[in-house]
Structure formats: C-alpha cells, structure tokens
Amino acid sequence: VTDESYLNVEFVLFNFDDQTEPMAYLSIGDGPDENSAELAKWVGVEGQDQNINSNGSQLYFEYFRGDSGSTHLLDFIWKAENTQCGKDYVGTNGMISSVNYDGKYLGNLDCEWTIQSPPELTMPNTIVQFTILHFDTQLDYDYLEIRDGNITGPILANLSGHSWPQGQMTSTGSQIYLHFHANDDLTTYTGFELQWQTVVCPQPYNVVGELCVHFTMEQYTWSEASIVCDQIGGHLAKINDPEHLRTMYSYLNENDLEIDSFWIGGKGNNTDGSWLWQDTTKVPMGTPFWGLTGDGRNQEPDDQDSENCLVLLGEGFHYFRDAECVHSYQSICMKDFIQY
Numbered sequence: 001v002t003d004e005s006y007l008n009v010e011f012v013l014f015n016f017d018d019q020t021e022p023m024a025y026l027s028i029g030d031g032p033d034e035n036s037a038e039l040a041k042w043v044g045v046e047g048q049d050q051n052i053n054s055n056g057s058q059l060y061f062e063y064f065r066g067d068s069g070s071t072h073l074l075d076f077i078w079k080a081e082n083t084q085c086g087k088d089y090v091g092t093n094g095m096i097s098s099v100n101y102d103g104k105y106l107g108n109l110d111c112e113w114t115i116q117s118p119p120e121l122t123m124p125n126t127i128v129q130f131t132i133l134h135f136d137t138q139l140d141y142d143y144l145e146i147r148d149g150n151i152t153g154p155i156l157a158n159l160s161g162h163s164w165p166q167g168q169m170t171s172t173g174s175q176i177y178l179h180f181h182a183n184d185d186l187t188t189y190t191g192f193e194l195q196w197q198t199v200v201c202p203q204p205y206n207v208v209g210e211l212c213v214h215f216t217m218e219q220y221t222w223s224e225a226s227i228v229c230d231q232i233g234g235h236l237a238k239i240n241d242p243e244h245l246r247t248m249y250s251y252l253n254e255n256d257l258e259i260d261s262f263w264i265g266g267k268g269n270n271t272d273g274s275w276l277w278q279d280t281t282k283v284p285m286g287t288p289f290w291g292l293t294g295d296g297r298n299q300e301p302d303d304q305d306s307e308n309c310l311v312l313l314g315e316g317f318h319y320f321r322d323a324e325c326v327h328s329y330q331s332i333c334m335k336d337f338i339q340y
Helices: 222-231 242-254
Strands: 005-015 025-029 038-042 051-053 060-064 073-082 087-090 093-097 109-116 126-136 143-148 155-159 168-170 175-182 191-200 206-208 211-220 262-268 275-277 309-312 320-323 329-334
Touching: 093 109, 126 155, 126 175, 175 191, 206 242, 211 222, 211 242, 222 262, 222 329, 262 320
Parallel strands: 087 109, 262 329
Antiparallel strands: 005 051, 005 073, 025 038, 025 060, 093 191, 109 175, 126 168, 126 191, 143 155, 143 175, 206 211, 211 329, 262 275, 262 309, 309 320
C-alpha cells in the first residue's frame, strides 16, 4: 500500500490442526521480505480471530506446508488504513484519536498534534477546552502527553494505562500540544479519543481556571450586584465544584484581593433554610464550601432570618458565608464561554 498507510489484517479462519512434525505454520513479517521483523508465527488454530497491524506499508507472509498432508484452512481480510499519526489543526472544534482507534493501535509510534484557534480568535481570552472520551494503553509503556501551548509548555495531562480524567479540561491560551507514544511492536489496546473546541471569554471577563469571570471593584448590595452582572451579559457567580473554589481563592490571593469579600449568586429561603443559585439549582452545603461561624463552633450559614444572601468571605480561604442582602460588597460576575 502507499507509504502514508498501514495494513490491517483480520484472520476469520485459521486451522492448521495437525500433529505431524514439522508442523505447518504461518509467519508474518513487518516489511517486504523474509528479513523483516516477525510480527507473529502461528501453528494449529492460534491465528483464529487474530488481528495484525503493520508498522509500515508492507507485510510479508510465509506459509510452511509441513508433512502431515492434512487440509489447512486459511481465510483473512486485509485493508489499508491511513496512519493519521499527528496533524496541525487550526479551527474551532474537532476530534483526535490514536491510529486505528477502537481497533488496536500501532506500535513503535510517536505522533504529535497541535490544536490552534483560528487567527481571528487568537486573543488573550481564547482557550481550548478538551474532553478525553476514552483511554486504553499499555500501562507505563505507552502514554499520551498534553501540554499547554507548544512542546515546551506546562503539562496539562500525562496519561498511561486505562483510566483518564473525567470531565472537561482547559488550556490557558489558544493552543495545546499532544504527543502519543506507543512503545511495543504489538499491542492489544484500543488507544484514545479526544474531543476539543476553542472558546472565547469576552471582555470585560477573564479566564480563571475553567471559568469566565469578572470581578467588580465597586461595592453594591446583592440586588444591585445582580443587575450589574446582567448588564454585562452574565450573572452572579455560581460555584459548585471544590476545584473551582480553590482556583478562585488562588486567583484572589495572587492578585492581592484575598482580604476582600464578594457577592456570589446564592440566596437563602427564610421558611425552610434552603439555598438556591439564581438558576434555582441548589447551593452545595457543608465542607469545603461553607466556613465556620465567628466563634468557630458551628458552620455557616447561621442566620436564616436576616442573612439571606451569599458572600465569598474575604477572611481566611474565601469560604461561603450568609450575609444581609443590603450590605455592600464587591461582586463576582460569571458567564458561559462563547463557542464557535
């Protein structure tokens, strides 16, 4: 086949079932002739339902008849597959998978991909979001490395084996780099599949971890803050993930905002003590979200009669605290990333 392809061979019938020495066999070489590296050598019924991939564009078959005189049954299907080993993508969304994904990926591979947002979207608040849909490789030998930016950027993920991060991951800029390494000649693993998209966090918002947020430096009541966020196309922040809470605290600390308190989008119910976000979903309760009361004996919220609005407290580690809605604080607005 062409140099850009490899061969996939599926053996649907293989029966050399004789006992007379020397026994019949089929040998398969990874190349053009008898000097090629041997991928497999089968006797008896060992080749039944086997699947072979070449590492190049040729395979060499050697069939030895043996002395038994028995009937030997052999049937196989072959096809040429494009290697697809690495590519530079410039676009807004797509899928990337290992060679022959969902079959058995090739061995002795080093594949590299880059994902870059289109030039018209390359701005400070453009990021790449990606989700790993499946991952199955030989543990400690084959791996997928994902870097933030180019080949020298910080590592976002380094995966090997059969488990992978669930949910969405993000870059900090408009490009990511992927390197897939397959070590052995023969594999029995299916590889990986990854979905990606480039998204924009529009000004005046900024990317903070996986969130698109804006911090208002002016102080407002909770209702006023909600209106301000609405006027810039967002809403008061909703924080349901402990990792997002940690990311928010780190950002505030790094930007010398750690002593400030901020309104976020939760509100309490005087009647039953429940707390809801502005979209009517439940605010998570308990640790690690809510801090301790002033005396350190109980956990917030502690006053459902008069303190019915949610603030990210500026003291300590920016835990949740209930506060009177008429107090004035800075606020955190949030909006969804824009997808193209």
